[in-house]
Amino acid sequence: MSKNLLKMREDAKSIFFSGLQSVNPEKAVYRYCKVKDNIFYAGNWSFNLSDFKNIYVIGFGKAAAPMSESIEKLLSTRITDGNIIVKYGHRTKLNYVNIIEAGHPVPDKNGIHGAKQILELAQKAGKKDLVLCLVSGGGSALLPFPANGISLKDKQQTIQTLLSCGATIHEINTIRKHISGIKGGLLAKTAWPALIVSLILSDVIGDDLDVIASGPCVPDPTTFKDCMDIISKYNIAAKLPESVIYRISSGHSGDIPETPKPNDPVFNTVRNLVIGSNVNAILSAKQKAEALGYHTIILSSMIKGDTSQAAYFHTAIAREVIKTGNPVPVPACILSGGETTVVLKGDGLGGRNQEFTLISGMEIAGLDNMVVLSGGTDGTDGPTDAAGAVADGYTTKRAYELGLDPSAFLKNNDSYHFFKLLGDLLITGPTNTNVMDLRIILVK
Numbered sequence: 001m002s003k004n005l006l007k008m009r010e011d012a013k014s015i016f017f018s019g020l021q022s023v024n025p026e027k028a029v030y031r032y033c034k035v036k037d038n039i040f041y042a043g044n045w046s047f048n049l050s051d052f053k054n055i056y057v058i059g060f061g062k063a064a065a066p067m068s069e070s071i072e073k074l075l076s077t078r079i080t081d082g083n084i085i086v087k088y089g090h091r092t093k094l095n096y097v098n099i100i101e102a103g104h105p106v107p108d109k110n111g112i113h114g115a116k117q118i119l120e121l122a123q124k125a126g127k128k129d130l131v132l133c134l135v136s137g138g139g140s141a142l143l144p145f146p147a148n149g150i151s152l153k154d155k156q157q158t159i160q161t162l163l164s165c166g167a168t169i170h171e172i173n174t175i176r177k178h179i180s181g182i183k184g185g186l187l188a189k190t191a192w193p194a195l196i197v198s199l200i201l202s203d204v205i206g207d208d209l210d211v212i213a214s215g216p217c218v219p220d221p222t223t224f225k226d227c228m229d230i231i232s233k234y235n236i237a238a239k240l241p242e243s244v245i246y247r248i249s250s251g252h253s254g255d256i257p258e259t260p261k262p263n264d265p266v267f268n269t270v271r272n273l274v275i276g277s278n279v280n281a282i283l284s285a286k287q288k289a290e291a292l293g294y295h296t297i298i299l300s301s302m303i304k305g306d307t308s309q310a311a312y313f314h315t316a317i318a319r320e321v322i323k324t325g326n327p328v329p330v331p332a333c334i335l336s337g338g339e340t341t342v343v344l345k346g347d348g349l350g351g352r353n354q355e356f357t358l359i360s361g362m363e364i365a366g367l368d369n370m371v372v373l374s375g376g377t378d379g380t381d382g383p384t385d386a387a388g389a390v391a392d393g394y395t396t397k398r399a400y401e402l403g404l405d406p407s408a409f410l411k412n413n414d415s416y417h418f419f420k421l422l423g424d425l426l427i428t429g430p431t432n433t434n435v436m437d438l439r440i441i442l443v444k
Helices: 001-024 024-033 064-078 109-124 152-165 169-178 186-191 224-235 242-252 266-269 278-291 307-324 352-363 395-401 406-411 415-424
Strands: 035-036 039-042 045-048 054-060 081-087 098-102 127-137 195-200 270-276 296-303 333-339 371-378 388-392 437-443
Touching: 001 278, 001 371, 001 388, 001 437, 024 035, 024 064, 024 195, 024 270, 035 064, 035 371, 039 224, 045 098, 054 064, 064 127, 081 109, 081 224, 098 109, 109 186, 109 270, 152 242, 169 186, 169 224, 186 266, 224 242, 224 278, 224 437, 242 437, 266 270, 278 296, 278 333, 278 437, 307 333, 307 352, 307 371, 307 437, 333 415, 352 371, 352 395, 352 406, 352 415, 352 437, 388 415, 406 415
Parallel strands: 054 081, 054 127, 081 098, 127 195, 195 270, 296 333
Antiparallel strands: 035 039, 039 045, 333 437, 371 388, 371 437
16 A cells, blocks of 8 residues: 555544544533523523522433533532433543433433433422533433333334334434434423523434434424324334334324424423534534645535445545546545435444445545545444444455455445454544544545
8 A cells, every 4th residue: 555545544534533523522512601600601591590499410312421521510519410321331420410321222221211310300300490401412212211102122123123224313213202201302391391401412414403312302393194104115014013003103193192392382491502513523624634735625414315325426526526626626535424324235234434435445446546434423333333434446456355355245234344354444432422424535
């Protein structure tokens, strides 16, 4: 491998980590929140702390621990009590807030235990109390509280089915909200009439508040009919538990109340503030790429849909850069964000970022001076310990020399073992944040 290509691979990683640093949860909290003269400022809102009898901290998501750490430094002994739920291995040392570790992306019993503790705090909150709700990516899975008649096993089966069929995060969370006793605005309803201030790290396309962590403190515009349409779209009714089908059918016929809608008065005492998103990561990555000497273009922070189609689209642009110098001249950096989906057809191991990189590596095979990196900002791509992977124009050549067939690994959805054997996995460890994915293509 040439020195130039090695340098490009290091550049790609530097650009990725620059984007990651910009969505550091602790820094994000401090950017938007401060306490001065007993006034708590959150964005454009301000609250006199003397007006509150109790201050409760609740949270759920991969960034809940570092967000809580910042809140503890801002409010310290003013905090009455607190409970947060994080993914296993995503904890930190806190003094006033309790941490519960739970399963992600498939919920487990620890998640239910944590959700019950959060609901108990919400029920304690009264008109003179402030509830700080810290929301981040992964919150949907980490805050499981199945509705009456639905078991944890039923919910696990439902989520696994939705993940496997290629449903989008919006579609998954639509169903999550309608089989839950806490999501889709129900947490806000439980805490009413207390004041709720939600600080949110967004991990969804367009930063839709009702989708992030399935919107526990946000009005839900989706309906039971939407759930029926999703089940029909993917033809998964036979794969879902009877209890889930029964609840959604009952809701569709009007026998079960809908989730709270935008006109519900419980949201009059709720303030939601996005403190970090995929756009922040991409803009920081752009700044780093330009500092490294690359002409940089941002395609979009809202890339979604099939992973393979996204890979074909991105690599087509990279080839256009080489041939015509459009839409940006070399040396070029092509950036995008968002979150694609993979339809599982094999029984291998991997995730959307590793699969994107594998397909891209096959598409740019034989091309000099081109590097592709795709990584999840949470440090976890699918059920693996990798955030993503790195490939270049010689990746497939190196694979064949090792006796590896890229097409066979792709067909089996086994991108993880492909890149592990090549030594090209992107390993970050838990990042304690999550603002979807960051894709980087460098061309010289």
